Amino acid sequence: xxxxxxxxxxxxxxxxxxxxxxxxxxxxxxxxxxxxxxxxxxxxxxxxxxxxxxxxxxxxxxxxxxxxxxxxxxxxxxxxxxxxxxxxxxxxxxxxxxxxxxxxxxxxxxxxxxxxxxxxxxxxxxxxxxxxxxxxxxxxxxxxxxxxxxxxxxxxxxxxxxxxxxxxxxxxxxxxxxxxxxxxxxxxxxxxxxxxxxxxxxxxxxxxxxxxxxxxxxxxxxxxxxxxxxxxxxxxxxxxxxxxxxxxxxxxxxxxxxxxxxxxxxxxxxxxxxxxxxxxxxxxxxxxxxxxxxxxxxxxxxxxxxxxxxxxxxxxxxxxxxxxxxxxxxxxxxxxxxxxxxxxxxxxxxxxxxxxxx
Ligand code: PHE
Numbered sequence: 001x002x003x004x005x006x007x008x009x010x011x012x013x014x015x016x017x018x019x020x021x022x023x024x025x026x027x028x029x030x031x032x033x034x035x036x037x038x039x040x041x042x043x044x045x046x047x048x049x050x051x052x053x054x055x056x057x058x059x060x061x062x063x064x065x066x067x068x069x070x071x072x073x074x075x076x077x078x079x080x081x082x083x084x085x086x087x088x089x090x091x092x093x094x095x096x097x098x099x100x101x102x103x104x105x106x107x108x109x110x111x112x113x114x115x116x117x118x119x120x121x122x123x124x125x126x127x128x129x130x131x132x133x134x135x136x137x138x139x140x141x142x143x144x145x146x147x148x149x150x151x152x153x154x155x156x157x158x159x160x161x162x163x164x165x166x167x168x169x170x171x172x173x174x175x176x177x178x179x180x181x182x183x184x185x186x187x188x189x190x191x192x193x194x195x196x197x198x199x200x201x202x203x204x205x206x207x208x209x210x211x212x213x214x215x216x217x218x219x220x221x222x223x224x225x226x227x228x229x230x231x232x233x234x235x236x237x238x239x240x241x242x243x244x245x246x247x248x249x250x251x252x253x254x255x256x257x258x259x260x261x262x263x264x265x266x267x268x269x270x271x272x273x274x275x276x277x278x279x280x281x282x283x284x285x286x287x288x289x290x291x292x293x294x295x296x297x298x299x300x301x302x303x304x305x306x307x308x309x310x311x312x313x314x315x316x317x318x319x320x321x322x323x324x325x326x327x328x329x330x331x332x333x334x335x336x337x338x339x340x341x342x343x344x345x346x347x348x349x350x351x352x353x354x355x356x357x358x
Pocket of ligand 1: 172173174175214254257287288289310311312313
């Protein structure tokens with residue numbers, strides 16, 4: 001028994017790591033360990049022998065167990081000392097630069113536009129991008145065989161064979177949200193409806209998916225004069241013009257407005273950069289007009305009692321103009337570096353650019 005004691009105490013003292021200690025524990029005091037086997041032999045001894053050997057074996061077992069525990073603690077201490085000696089941290093080193101995300105210009109411009117119209121009492125309304133052709137066309141006074149349906153290069157949703165419901169389309173403009181807003185809110189009403197729209201078209205200034213913002217105001221005694229004021233205030237705030245801006249209304253045609261006008265703003269392109277409010281050029285920015293009585297009716301509003309104006313413009317287009325981005329396709333299929341090139345940062349927060357002059 002003394003042999004066992006010496007053997008294990010010296011093996012434990014020499015153990016190099018926790019795994020070796022564990023092996024020793026199993027060898028010595030595990031179920032089939034040497035000490036345990038000896039304990040089993042107690043059964044064959046005479047009572048006198050057992051009285052002597054029993055306590056001795058128990059003491060041995062305790063001694064080995066506490067040697068194991070002590071060694072384990074010593075190994076852990078040594079490991080910690082070693083880590084403290086070899087690992088260190090220079091807290092004066094500069095931090096590693098971290099890449100941060102950026103707000104997409106379309107999102108940013110949408111927020112800018114929203115903030116400007118909010119100042120004038122317009123709230124934001126949204127509608128589905130997949131809509132029925134009734135909302136996208138019929139309700140807007142574009143009946144089945146109207147040429148505007150063909151002009152808009154509409155994406156039609158596939159219908160299964162034998163499914164004769166009227167088709168769904170990817171909305172070609174945000175104007176269907178006019179109808180949904182009138183249905184939901186009734187008159188009077190002041191909303192803008194920003195969002196994605198779709199047309200089968202692709203070149204430097206057209207992508208199959210782009211963004212528009214619709215404006216709709218319905219009230220009593222509303223006229224083109226109100227429309228003009230609202231658009232002037234918007235253009236001044238959006239393009240950050242300190243002085244005045246000049247808008248030109250050109251007679252036009254939309255099925256959903258009567259009369260209709262396309263709106264240009266006076267500008268110059270000197271040195272290739274756009275200056276709004278001065279110069280001899282005109283820049284077309286939107287379509288507009290007085291809401292057609294049939295459209296008010298489709299939205300559940302009595303055209304004998306209420307009038308309204310509406311306008312629609314391309315968010316991508318005004319973003320390109322404001323930030324000098326030459327190719328629309330850059331918005332949707334290029335990498336992030338160009339965003340930085342045009343000065344967009346994650347920290348840009350939309351502002352009113354000096355607010356509205358009233
Ligand atoms: N929906 C028209 C377009 O997509 C724009 C528009 C909106 C014109 C509202 C007049 C009034 O071209």
